[in-house]
Amino acid sequence: MNVPFPDAQVHLGVFFQGVNHWTIWSEPESGSQIDFASFRRMIATAERGLFDAFFLGEGLRLRESGGRIHDLDIAGRPDAITQLAALAGLTSRIGLVATQNTTYNEPADLARRLSGLDLLSDGRAGWNVVTTDNAWTGENFRRGGFLDHADRYVRAEQFLHVARGLWDGWDDAAVATSTDAPAWSHGDAITPVLARTSQFSIDAVPLLPRSPQGHPVIFQAGDSAEGRDFAARNADVIFSAHGGDVDDALAFATDIRARLRAVGRPEDDVRILPGTTIVIGDTESEAEEKARWLELRQVTPATALAIASQVWGFDLSDRDPDGPLPAEDPVVAEATGEMGSRRWNDKHAIVARWRDVAAAQKLSLRETVIELEPRRGHVGTPAGLAEKFAHWVRHGAVDGFNVSPYFTPDGLDDIVDLLVPAMQERGVYRDAYEGTTLREHLGLRAPLSRRSA
DSSP states (O other), X not given: OOOSOTTOOOEEEEEEOSSBSSSOOSSTTOOOSSSHHHHHHHHHHHHHTTOSEEEEOOOXXXXXXXXXXXXXXXXXXXXXXXXXXXXHTTOSSSEEEEEEESSSSOHHHHHHHHHHHHHHTXXXXXXXXXXXXXXXXXTTSTTOSOXXXXXXXXXXXXXXXXXXXXXXXXXXXXXXXXXXXXXXBOGGGBOOEEEEOSSOEEEEOOOSOOOTTXXXXXXXXXXXXXXXXXXXXXXSEEOOSOOSOHHHHHHHHHHHHHHHHHTTOOTTSSEEOOEEEEEEOSSHHHHHHHHHHHHHHHSOHHHHHHHHHHHHTSOOTTSOTTSOOOSSOOOOOOOOOGGGGGGOOSHHHHHHHHHHHHHHHTOOHHHHHHHHSOOOEEEEOHHHHHHHHHHHHHTTSOSEEEEOOSSTTTTTHHIIIIIHHHHHHTTOSOSSOOOSSHHHHTTOOSOGGGTTO
């Protein structure tokens, strides 16, 4: 059988999630989601396992349901750039990726903070570019929910263009290399950024020189046609949702390569790293049993009722999660964005599908939620998963995975101690870091805005 990418290697990142119910907080194995020791322990394990990056999710507002804080989820972690700056001094190779929102930040300020992280880490910073259009999050900010849905990527692209201009504003020779120089920097080697766009009116002078990798690696996760086009024009890495089925992942990768060619970029110019969980057992049956145990702790009775309440559009917290689905029809209201309500667009169709699945498999409400929640992971033995991941990367479906551990801070131990050696034995995973920057770890070219320089 033809193997199109016979030398491809698996890249791994760890995604320390923001607001979620997938990270289990209620078991003895669970640690703090806020204490610095948890972040320090996890990133040390990831670096020991030669991961490309430590990736922090971030939310700007706690999730709410019916006007109350949704208290079932893990939430409320410290600011991502603050955490990563602290972790930069405790690590030497692993990349440091911060999720930062283009809707509720300003380019000159965020570009400076990300550039600072990049310099402090000697070129290991990354930026996961995200957008927000809901007024629910916007209520935290002076302007409120000011941005129309259609303008999310317009602002994001203009924002990124300004940020790159600021990162490129210092010439390579701007800073003196000798104490005999007449001045510390050459003022004429620093270029101001003047931007007049639909979203910005900026006249800024870049504050910092570039890091060894040029400027932060750009991650992007939008999956709409608009989001994919944005990624093709701007991203270095795509944090995709297409990591559970190889055919689906390959179709996504093929689509992205076509979009890259359409904008004049090489089709290998972007790394595709789907988010996933990995469950490992000594045998396949042990791994499957462990995965089922995890599902029951991720989708607790209360969580199942909260998810069903979003689907039906009214409070179901007094129902029996181990009983049948509600007999009532769903209530359709405008999606507010709270608790991810945009996910449930066509409620009547979703309820019909839930009822069909529950009837066919004789499932309770909670069992139906578990059955129909997106399949997020890979389950198997170290050898079986190593073979599987080798097939995926060498057939061009993915470049690797961003792993979401189900326990903090020890959720990577099995992956680093068992799966990584199995992949190394098959020649599909690095034996040591070969570079010092995140861009080098990922095998990326120079930043898009620097390639002609």
